[in-house]
Amino acid sequence: MTGVHSLLPAGQPGLLVSPVFGAEPYRGVEDLARYLAAGGYAPLTARDRFLDLIAAVGLRGRGGAGFPAAVKLRAVRDAPGRPVVVANGEEGEPGSVKDRWLLRHRPHLILDGLRLAAAMTGAEHGVVYLSDPRAEQAVRHALAERPAGPRVVVVRTDQAYVAGEETAVVRRIEGGPALPTAKPPRPFEAGVGGAPTLVANVETLARIAVMHACPDVAPALAGAHLVTVSGPGGSAAALIEVPAGTHLKVPADLCGHGMAEAVLLGGMFGGLYGPGWTDLPLDHDALKAAGRALGCGALHFLRPGDCPVALATEATAYLKAQSARQCGVCVSGTGALAGTLAALARGETGAGPTQQLRRWSRQLPGRGACGLLDAAARIVATLLTHFPDRLDAHRGSGCPDCTDEAPDDGRRFAVPVP
Missing domain, CATH: 1.20.1440.230 (NADH-ubiquinone oxidoreductase 51kDa subunit, iron-sulphur binding domain)
Incomplete structure (x- = not known):
């Protein structure tokens, strides 16, 4: 099984119903007309109330660490200086495709999330940071046709495992190499040009944009995750949206990996898991308690007999x-x-x-x-x-x-x- 699939309660495999993937994920790049028809770019009339909603539903960042999104937004908002917001689409993890898919197919969703993050933090300047040429083309086209919003520039880097680390992002945006720097300060304290900087993964921004358009489903959206499932040599690969707490066996069975001997969980960051992997829930807190990490949501399975x-x-x-x-x-x-x-x-x-x-x-x-x-x-x-x-x-x-x-x-x- 290949392609994109949603396991949210509103949908079923093969019949995609997902606000994050959109109603027509196989139709190519979503243009402005389709995005506006889905409720995109609606005015943000009560930014503090919307930020409270993000906090209440417990949205976490999707870049790997799972840090509470509202805490990060408030830290940037409250720091001295005029903030900068960054959509981090540099997917250095080789087993993950979620960020590139979103940038290639739903660039307006990302730009809308960036607009909302700028409004909540008080930023007037945004950056889309990426390495994928097709994603860059889609984002630049979307920027040319979007409604008025904060000034946004696109910064392209070379793909590398460390290039998406938040201090490496800031360093590259400022003209240096995409390599991490010593901390503190963290970017929320002093980032691009010394300003407080929000570095947010593009899936995080996508979920913020969908929550704004569809606040009634915010709790389900906050808990769901995009996971990239694959096996040896990219076999039986798929991008799947799973509800909070979904056991690992569910996406594995969907992609033909139900009899796997082991799984490399969360890309390179989560480690290997052997017998008992089927019972692991795809949830940050549960995996942390088990000494594991969801990371970027990349799941690489080993066939029986693989070493x-x-x-x-x-x-x-x-x-x-x-x-x-x-x-x-x-x-x-x-x-x-x-x-x-x-x-x-x-x-x-x-x-x-x-x-x-x-x-x-x-x-x-x-x-x-x-x-x-x-x-x-x-x-x-x-x-x-x-x-x-x-x-x-x-x-x-x-x-x-x-x-x-x-x-x-x-x-x-x-x-x-x-």
Whole structure:
């Protein structure tokens, strides 16, 4: 199964009814007339009341961290200076397509969300930040035909895992490289040009725009998530909107992954999960309690017989290659994790390196300027937790999936945009 699908109560697979996807998701780029007919760009008459609604329904950011959207909006609004708002569409995670799909197909929805965020924070200047050429074309066309609103510019960057991190976004907008900077200050304190800056994921802005047009369904919209489902080599890939608390087995069954041995949860950030993955709910708090993370909502499944050690080896090799190389601990940490895991995967080591991996996976999180090192450590830690027997089986003799040099370009996890 490919394409986009909604599992919201109003719809069913194959018969899409979703305010976020729109009524006609396969008709190409949504133009202004269609968006206005759906209630778009309506005046915001009570910005504080609308912000209270966002807080009341518990909308969280969809960039990966799941931070409460209302808290972030209020922090930017209340900081001294004239704010800047940024629609962050740089989808560095190779297994995710939700942001590119929204920018390509519903650019007015994103611009409307940016307009509302500007009104709630008092910003007069907005930026759409992206790396996808087709998305850029759609956004520029939508900007040319939209109604009057805040001044908005488009800034394009090169796709990279760290390029969407909020301080990297600010740095690139200001003309520098898309690499993270030390914190504090956070962008909400001092971002673009030193002004308080809201860096909001495009799905977050899309949900804000839909909530404004359809306030009666705001609670359901706030809890739902766009998830990208895929398997080896992008097989059985789909972009699915799931209601809050949906168990992982539901989208897996829909895409033919119901018998999977394991899942890489939340893209690179959430880690591996083995037996019992079917009962995991797609909910930030529930996953955090289980020591996992939803991240950007990318779900990569392993078929029965696929080697989780090979997957972890490729993931850590990719993260090592994507390091910004600004933090010594990240350079050495990702290198140690990837190199040791690769040697172990090829059957070249004994029991000692397993203990090293266990120690590093506990010591490294939180020591880098961004979440890349944390992601690498979590992948290794969860491999050790869920598949210790598979690691033991590699000692002294590798397996067919692990004998070749692991590619570091993320090709295993890449998914085509529907």
